Amino acid sequence: MGATRARIAIDAMGGDYAPTEIVAGALRAREELGVEVLLVGDPQQIKPVPHQNRLDQIAIIPAEGTVEMHEEPLSAIKRKPKASINVAMDLVKQKQADAVVSAGHSGAAMAAALLRLGRLRGIDRPAIGAVLPTMIASKPVLILDVGANVDCRPKFLEQFALMGTVYSQYVLGITAPKVGLLNIGEEESKGNDLAVRTYQLLKENKQISFIGNAEGRDVLSGRFDVIVCDGFAGNVLLKFAEAVGEVAIQILREELPQGLHGHIGTALLKSNLKRIKQRIDHAEHGGGLLLGVAGVCIISHGSSQAPSIFNAIRLAKEAIDNRVLERIQSQNRGVNLEVKDQGSEVRG
CATH class of the missing domain: 3.40.718.10 (Isopropylmalate Dehydrogenase)
Incomplete structure (x- = not known):
């Protein structure tokens, strides 16, 4: 090619x-x-x-x-x-x-x-990565997996973190992506068995910059550049975030044009509103990369x-253009990422 x-x-x-x-x-x-x-x-x-x-x-x-x-x-x-x-x-x-x-x-x-x-x-398992806006302008967060794997093992999430780091670095332009694990608390001992075991793997992996657990309120804070989770939680999170964006846009449409002053204000804020839509409308992000x-x-x-x-x-x-596949492959070279019992990889 x-x-x-x-x-x-x-x-x-x-x-x-x-x-x-x-x-x-x-x-x-x-x-x-x-x-x-x-x-x-x-x-x-x-x-x-x-x-x-x-x-x-x-x-x-x-x-x-x-x-x-x-x-x-x-x-x-x-x-x-x-x-x-x-x-x-x-x-x-x-x-x-x-x-x-x-x-x-x-x-x-x-x-x-x-x-x-x-x-x-x-x-061992591919992951769908979705880019969401954060409270910091021009600083998106990459969430993966958002739907490819409903059930995950700790090793899968470690691989997601590696792939997400490469994508964030070379496509999103973040020099040293900060990785978080979606969880119900900041403490290392919080969460279910998957979260606790994954925390240890991420903590020990020198190829990523793991900074700890990410609670729901942290996802869009801008503190994290990559957040990993299983596909079940990730898909719920993604669709909720999309709905919040749609609600925010609808509220702006309904509230700003109220009365003459509202129409004038809307006209004056047209460029600002366009930028707001670009930041929160999921259509602006196109979709997720199957990494x-x-x-x-x-x-x-x-x-x-x-x-x-x-x-x-x-x-x-x-x-x-950024040779994401080659970079992921290079990142994984020489690292033992095999899982003995893979089971069925293609499910409904």
């Missing part, structure tokens, strides 16, 4: 607003980010969408069907080898694309990535529209 222009495979059929919004976001990314996009899906559904005149120079890779949200992901991707998410992953496996972006079934995206791309050496698989994969929210897809493609480009 060329080093100067990233090529991104887009699952055009995945998501609540596919393919129209997916295609719109991909077209914008092509024009503004200079990436090459490959739209994967049913050509008969992709071509009639608005802005079809801008599709002339974009490759449409045929696929048959998609994995529906009600389907069990592993059985579905095996039953539908030509589904859009499978075809997109195959493009990366065959070196015809550098990354995959999908707003479809997140479980199916993870299962397809594991089965087709495989894991990076030394990683730990042997390929760049961005999993977007199922309700993603064009702006979110654009930002997801931007995330993919940043991961490619």
